[in-house]
Amino acid sequence: MKVPFSYLDRQFANLEDYLADLREFVPTGDFTLGEPLEQFEASFAKLMEAPHAIGVGTGTDAIALSLKNLGIGPGDEVITTPNTFVATVGAIVQTGARPVFVDSTDGYVIDVTKIEAALTPHTKAIVPVHYTGNVADMPAIMAIAKARGLHVVEDACQAIMGAIDGKLVGSWGATAAFSLHPLKNLNVWSDGGVIVTHDDALAAKLRKYRNHGLRNRDEVEFYGVNCRLDTIQAVIGNRLIPTTPEITRKRIANAARYDAAFADLGEFIKIPVRRPGVRHVYHLYSLHVQRRDELLAHLVKNGVQAKIHYPIPMHLQPASAYLGYKPGDFPDAEHHSRVCITLPGHSYLTEDEVGYTIEQVRKFYRP
């Protein structure tokens, strides 16, 4: 049996519907900030229970544009965790600010008990990452931010529909950044991103900033970028967005099944803490395991497309050399990079495929 990590070919099973939409759309030539994009933004805002959703080029841009429009720039420091994808840090550095890392904790999100120690007079913002689809401890982060007058931009690229006690990601920070990359829970057929915010003035500014700072066709209010979600991708997004709750439900169900199936393998597998009240949306179903590389080889050999997210934590990337960190600085993130493995967990998996994956993992540890 083959259990693929990507599900795109399965998304294409009802291809005709998408193609019909595109056949209708392409001849309109409404390619830039067009009507389907406005419709997608409205649907996204509704889904995330926020007044504003702004389509941008990528999830990375969603973070960078948020920070820039909150006034973050050269000389400022921005707190995030080294246990993330490179885009989080790339976005911070784009603003000219310096990334300052704080270790992760059980659950792979930022350790809120270690934030205070990383603050300096230059700290301007915190970018908590809802990594793997788990939701960072937002109430604690907001308490620190409020006490210290810091901005918060949620990196929710992997966490659409994530929540704590029913309160959705994107409802805490000044903004939240979402990715629509082809492998995300809600995807389009290219790069894409969305900024969600509850701040009317910030939303208005971001809408101009993503479009060259144009107030209208002829007047440029401030220097801005060209960073618009393509309208043609919004056409795809409009067809997929109503399925997001069901996609999320299935990913959560797959994760619950894995959790239960591995519960008795505690000597080999550490399931991350599942905080009560948190709706983890499992963009990645990741575990810490013994003999990780051997397990990975075993699974791949047997047709299960497992992955490593990611083998090098951000502070040890060559790009971080100028920041002066060294191995040992962030033990949890470094440990994660050595023992983490991601199993296929997407919503298109059949019960048999999940069952087969479980069987292969169990067989590896208890042959």
Added chain:
Amino acid sequence: MKKDRPKIPYVDLARQHAPLKRELLTAVEQVLDHGGFILGPQVAEFEAQFAKLVQVPFAVGLNSGTDALILALRALGVGPGDEVITPVNSFVASASCVALVGAKPVLADVGPDYNLDPAAAAVAITPRTRAIIPVHLTGRPADMGGIMALARKHKLFVIEDAAQAVAAHYRGQPVGSFGDVNAFSLHPLKTLNACGDGGVATTRNAELAEKIQILRNLGLKTRENCVEWSSNSRLDTLQAAMLLVKLRHLEAWTEQRRANASFYRERLAGVPGVQLPDDPPHLRSVYHTFVVQVDRREELRDFLLARGVGTQVHYPNPIHLQDCAKELGCKPGQFPVAEAQARRILSLPVYPELTEAELETVAKGVREFFGA
């Protein structure tokens, strides 16, 4: 539609795309066959064909022409403390790219061809100047002979802003092949247009090409190794696939634009009060826009609109008078050529799908207005 469109709209993307629907959808399906939405094979194929068109070894597909300018500056190491010379009459991206990398845009006036005047650029050079960004505005090549000589003399980088000038030539050589790194836009309103945003950087330098490839992809040299923190600015595979369809038509479209320009030049020759763009033999202008200079411009626009003809102004406000440029401390009157042009320029529709009867309607309207 949001409002009534003139019968001969200034732009009409529907006319271009309706006949291409089948080809474009087939191209989309070919991408779906492999699902490689990110840097898939069509991106590499498009880059190869584009490089051939521009006659350079390297073309890198990006998210937009603006990003091509930004990444060109970043790849060349231009940043805070540096100055970059750029023409005062252009789309704002030609200047904002400089500000966005932390450098200072230094504006210079243009010549009668609407492009950066090498003499004005020479005067703007200071010890902090690192680069010049000539813009091939309207699809007409800038004076690359003069600009390259100036750059060599002062050891400056040249970044051609060829956003409006795919397939234009200067003395037989394609634009986008002169500078160190050059930027093209594939925006829907450009002469080679994606069905969304897109851009290309071209260069002859292998190291710069590799650097831009890394910078567009989050600084990743491999899946695991990030060598420089960066943004994500990849040309979409889906757009590359559709652009490959359009590349097959580009030469015919370009020739038709040139023919439409010739038509206007003939029909409007000698009309008092109308100044036409010339078409010197050492240039192949591609007429992204066909810009005339006229007295009583706003009246003419209304007159043409009443006859069902849409027109546009590229651009009514020179960059130095925009709010975004306040920090530069420029004043009205500082760039007299561009400012005089800004009051008189008018873009007539010139897209290849126009019929001869429509071109005649436009020309006739202009003639009538000026009593010719």
